[in-house]
Amino acid sequence: MRLSVRRRATAAVATAVMAGTLAVWATPAQAAGTGVITGRITTSDGAPAADIWVAAMDFEELGEPVGYTTTAADGTYRIQGLATDSYVVSMSGTDHPTQYFDSKTEIWQADEVRVTNGQTTTINQALIPTGFLAGRILQANGEPLAWTWVNAVNEFGSSVGGASTDDNGNYRVPVPVGSYRVSFSPLEGSYQEQFIPRKISVDDATLFTVTADQETRADDTALAVGSLSGRLTNDNGTPVADASVYATPFQANGYLGDVPTNANGEFSIPQVLVGTYSVEFYTGIRHQYFDGALELEDADPVVVTAGTNTRVTDSMLPTGSIRVRAVDALTGATIRGFCAYDVCDDGTGVALMTDQTVGTHTIDVNTDGNYIGRSATATVKANQTTEVLVRLLPGGKITTTVVDKATGQPLADVCVFAYKLGQVRIPDNWGGDMCSDAAGKVTINRLAAGDYRLFAQSGDLENTTYGKQWVTTNGGAGDERQAATIKIATGKAAAAPQVKMDRAGSIRGRVTDGATGAPLHARVAPFTANPGLGSPEAETDADGRFQIDGLGPYRWPLKYSSFGYATAWTGGAVNRYTATGTQVTVGAVATADLALTHGVTVTGDLVISKGTISGWARVSVLNTVTGDYVDTSDFEDSTTYELHVLPGQEIRYVYDVQVDGDYVSSDKAKLAPATPGGPVRYSVTVPAGGLDVDILVN
Template sequence: MTRLRAAGAALLAALATISLSATPAAADAVGYTGLVTDADGEPVANACLALHTSPDEVAAEYCSDAQGRYTIPGTADTTTTYKIRVHADGFRTEWWYSAPDYLNADRISLPAYDLVEQNVRLGQGSAGIKGRITDETGAPVEATVTIYGEDSNYEAIAYTWNLGDGRYQIDNVPPGRYRISVYDNSRGYQWVPGQETRDTATVFEVADGATLTVDEQVLPLGEIEARVTDSVTGKPVPRPCLYVMGGRDEFICGTNGLVRVTDVRPGSWTTEVTGGASYFPADPQPTVDVRRGAVTEVSYALRPGAAFTTTVRDAATSAPVDGICVHLVQPKWGGQSAHMWQYCSGADGRLEVGPFEADELATWNVYAYQADNPYNPPVRRYGDQWVTAAGGSGDQRAALAVTLQAARTITIPTIRMDQPGTITGTVRNAAGEVVPGVCSYPYAFHPGQGAIFGKNCSDASGRYTINDLGPYRWPVEFAPNANSGYAWQWSGNVADRFAATYTQVKSGGTATVNAKLVAGGVLAGKVTDPADPWATGYVWTYNARTGDIASASYGYFDSGSGGSFTVKGHRTQDVYVQYWVNKDCWYGSRQAQTVRVKVGATTTVAMNTDSTCGAPPTGVARAAAAPLGIRPDSRTGR
């Protein structure tokens, strides 16, 4: 017979067969069909298969005929899923497939196109296992309890949080012999009673009709005590941190060279050891063997790097400011990308930058800005600034010069953040027409890692907006796309930052800076490498006075182009030309020469790697296609 609840009424037409014959279903039928048998393979009549949508809700039920054959008709609705309970008088209730209850049963959808043969075997006799899981203090533990058949592949689980108070219970299990494990996320696996492996666990006998009580107390976890020192001086690392991968998946930090990590799972774990911005992480990453109930003592020596530290505060209240990030930018040659390596202040305002290797020892300017966090937007907005010795500025030339020192951490003056203002304006061409899609920047932009899009770029009406600028005098660089035909330029319609018009921004105010674009000049040429006729590379141009990137594009060359390249988008200016052929080369003699590029014209140069590689222009420390401070990805230093 068939019993349908309200939840299954929609299936009534498709599932209309009530009385099932002993003959197989028609060849064009779909759904599940098969035999219900006992442990000896004999058919079981009137065994019913109930389709559950929840532990207590039954959508439909189908029963076997006198020959033990059942059929569950299929449906085109494959989105609805069920768990199937099989029951018959004199037999143990089974859930599809061979599970004791709803929790352990497989969830299935009914076949829509095939008739699937699935036989069901019912067993006799029923037992149960229950108990309570506690910690070493006797408090209840939220854990997963699993029973494993000793003489079969039978497995079933129970969750202590379903019953509460650390209790678990599994009913309708076949009588027999079982081993039992307990697992929770922090402690890992253990075997009852108090064993680390299955082999040493007790085998419990569960009799028919009986419920066996098996309580368990979870084993204590391990602890790591790490001493972290400076590999050069031997002194304790002030703020060491330890991450135990898999043993305890979070950074635990300490002070004065000591870190204690409690509640570590037993096992052999790889560790990551750090000492803040002043030290390089331990390499290779050490492995630590942790035992339950024991303290494992380890020692690490970290190599110091170059770094600097400071505190970020509100300029008006002196309160520490969280989420202020910085870019490191060279005073000359290259500018900064819109997507640079980030270091950010913590809740206490502390900002650490580093560590840097010896070959990264340079003098830097620091550009500070407030990080965008859509999940936790800041209550108070702050404006961008070039960090100076006594406040902020919009002019990079006024920025504090931070010179890194090998294996040392220096302290720079406090960064004081002001309330922001805005610059907006309209971008037009020489004919007075608005130009959309031109991105604007309050600093010298390097396109090595992509541009910034959205509100900083001109819209269909030519309007752009730069928000969150500190209350200082700012220049604006307009950077049209390389294929637009327009030249890069600065506010005041000039070619370089030093000649730009600087506009005062006021907190809460809006200043206007418009732009009139001109047709860009082109630098064209050919690169030859006698040692490698198949050489490939790229060409950048830099303004000779400021060292900023001079145009929107870099010129790519390869053997297919015969070494030819073009670099578009210049206003009239003198530029240095840098080209890369697996080495750093500059146009001209070994001291490099400038090239005059003009608006609307094409200037041609030829470059040969024999005579011009390895020597940058005078005064250039480390110019590169991707200047130091621009990294392949971002990270936050705390």
Template sequence: MSALLLIGVDAVLRPVAPVQAGSAAATVIGTLAERSGRPAARVRVTMEPSNGAGSPTYSATTDRAGRWRVSGALAGRYRITYHLPGASAPRYYPGRVSHPMGFVAVPARGRLVVNDVLPRAGRIRFVAADAATGVRVREFCVQNPLELGFYCTNPSGPFPHGYVDLELPPGKYRFTGYATDGVHEGAMVDATAVDGRTTRATLPVQPPGAELKVVVRDRVTGAPVPNAAVRAMPVDKRFPDVYDVTEISDEQGVVRFWSLFPDRYHLWAGAGGGVYGAQWVGPNGGTGDRAKALVVEPGPGVTTLPDIMLDGAGSITGTITDRATGQPVSVTVALTTFDPFWYETTPKVPGNGAYTFSGLGPYEWSLAFIPPGNGGPGSPYAIQWSGGAPNSIKAARIKVVAGGTTVANERMSAGTAVSGKANGLPKYEYAGPLYAYNADTGDIVAVDENVEDGRYDIRLVPGQRVRFCLSTVRCHPDFTRLADATAFRVGTRPFAVDFPGWRR
């Protein structure tokens, strides 16, 4: 396992003073090993300052024993990067293929020892081809799913030969990309990274002219409905966000999506004015359950869907009280597509001892009840779903009637207190937030927005399994993907889960 060994622990944990001209310098030494234990030789190591131009960048190369040394380093915080011979992408301290979030703090004088182990990684080599003809397309870009940027073929860039190599932790991923030849459009493909191997994948870039078309109508009259919003959300995306594609119907009720990525989509539809209720578009009409929504797969050319039939709107209303005392409480009430990170995109209403949720289609719905603080420190209650359920699947279903109001009261529970040590500093330089996910549904069930003090505190409804992630990129104990994280069962007794690497 990677380790950070220090001469004088206080040198790392105390605040680092700004670098001053003529300040004393330190020596940084380290040993880099492969997962097998063999030394990692001929690896170029760079130390890049976190304050940009405030300090110089240092570099060294590991010897046959995997050892490296930098002398005369000025005090400050540095990101350490490993450039492996023949690798298309660097590795990062501590032991990561991506997410260079780890920093070390070089003291004003003395010696800092940094030992690390290279992470497991597999290489995926991408080529692109016309989705209809299979003809090779040499100009394209593909996104690393663990990062924000795209990697592109370019005669003068790192990938001049019409393919792109990405290196990732072992696992299965979905990749998006697009052609840059001025003719073709977007693409999507699944591929698996295998430790120590190169696998190959082809991006099926779409020929021009792809269009998804649908007409929105009034179910009773059959008349087209103008100004209705329809949102296309990828099936594999758990929550809506601001980047989902939304189009508005024209005077004839026609909605056109141009150049959607060739993915599988659910459609969310609704119209303003309170006449029509919102819906997930189902195979035979609207539904309030996304799991029952129609799966749409746009292909080359024009894909025409069956008409979307809008039904009249109804409402849900009820009281919100403390389960133990019966006193009214204040929470936010949201549809079960809730995600605090994209909070502005989630349909929600305030609940101040009572709530009314309007504008819903006449289907079965479930609601999330979110206390102040999202179930984190200071929250008097745990996040819960209709009927006090621990997740959206187990939530009670509330039947809405067009033109009517359904009563659904909710009693809030304090839940089970869960805490732990979670900062990972200085090995990982981030301060949260900490997310708790239901292991069976992926629902976010608690959030601690601030773990700078080195710990988190949340409340959870008993009767569920949960996984914990810091900033969504380090999942307990030390995984990038949520699916790999440890699942903990929540009972009625308080318990603690510490992240490894914590140090006082």
């Protein structure tokens, strides 16, 4: 998947180019072509932008540029010698942070720039509005902290730029207009950061707001330093050697690096900023927190004070073993070739999990064969073996073949996904063994009993020769309801209709604010995705425009979403089934613009029956008719959620909440009664005036 490759390279490239004063590149890798990227760079107010570094990097691999130049006095530039390929184009200057075409601040969001040998590709770009974070950093003794790196991160935790302090401790970092937290590393040779003002965790840092062409001051003085040491033993008093010891801000985010224990179980971190920490130990597959705690919320605080050494001693909790056996739930026959978490049976029918800490464990059991995986629990006692028998249901199976509809020839590498009704999501993967072979054959295994509909698409996201489709009895459709329904019984195989792939067309459009007409950064897709999984939806550019290729020649409803706006479907509909859809034609581009509104507010509190929310929480709502996600609210250390939805639709809730350190989830949340003393609700219709309803968390 292209997106994951590009994300892995982000940190390395960003480090090289985001300092504002670009490092002098080594001679770039030669693209050895005759293609050209040219254009003009202007400031945010339209004036020519001179002396801006412009670089071209391989769109797939990123890394160092394959070509670069600087803009002339009139803002023009020209990069020559580029081979036919796809590129990312970046721009950076002394007083301007790195940005990527088209007006993106994250490299993985950059638009693809296509270059062809012998041709010129024109890329004009206005620099995004920029301000500055500036200040002075002092040592704990009041002297300047010279030549230390100062880093700015946005509200989502991504670094957007940085700069070194000078001899007098002063720094100045250009950043896009927005809000940032600022950190620096006061300890030479240590990974530990200090966050302004005088905090050891990013969670406690001040969020500084930066406006266009203005300096926002962020001064600080380095915290004093202490040290941390201790000894780790087994429960029988013998030393634990080669364990990893971590110290992190207590119940908060931050990182110091890790140190090993020596042969006597001793460890030492000689430089630690003063503050309160959690200490964590890892040895093999075992880990725990000081003092003898398995969960972070149960850890004891460790206080480091100035000029002194804080010493902690701990013993690893005793362990036992879990012996897991798996059998066929229908026949009782032993299943061979399964894994219990990361321990496999190696064909013996028994998986022995050793060195398991005392307490209750949840074990995921999965097989190589056609069985449906499941979870089991086991309570481990010291120096004992707990026996666990897991009964697995045989999976159902769907078989079919994939062909070119016009010629009847088999097609390889077409992935077919089986969806239960009301559980349609953009795939989180691209099929694996659910993709057709050279003969067009495909088998979908490990299916629970029920009714399924099939969705087919190319396994190569870049290949848009054939269009996506819902599989009907004799072709394809863009509407799920037209798809053939395949009934699956436990452990039984069923043949599906042949998948007949049509050639593809496209839909393009523009997403705007319904009140102002301003372009929106939005995501557009044929159906919704699990929140937070980064599924490949089309994103709009700076002018709110998008294009989705590789759609079959049918009428397609599209989902439009943008942060703070109500998700809508083609024509402004509340769900896929009521959307009018857009007709796609082979080899042509249809148009589907949409103006989004903020909808109405749906809010309320999470009512916890026992305990308190101790961290991150997520609440989502789904349309009860289609099962599509409508909106999601992420929050932390709070009980209140807020969503924006279109009124007139029935919704149900799902949640994932950290309560006293444990994650509690439900895919069918109970809602507070409509009237006091009445029955709980599992769904509710959103009125035109909005909705306030509490979620009951068990």
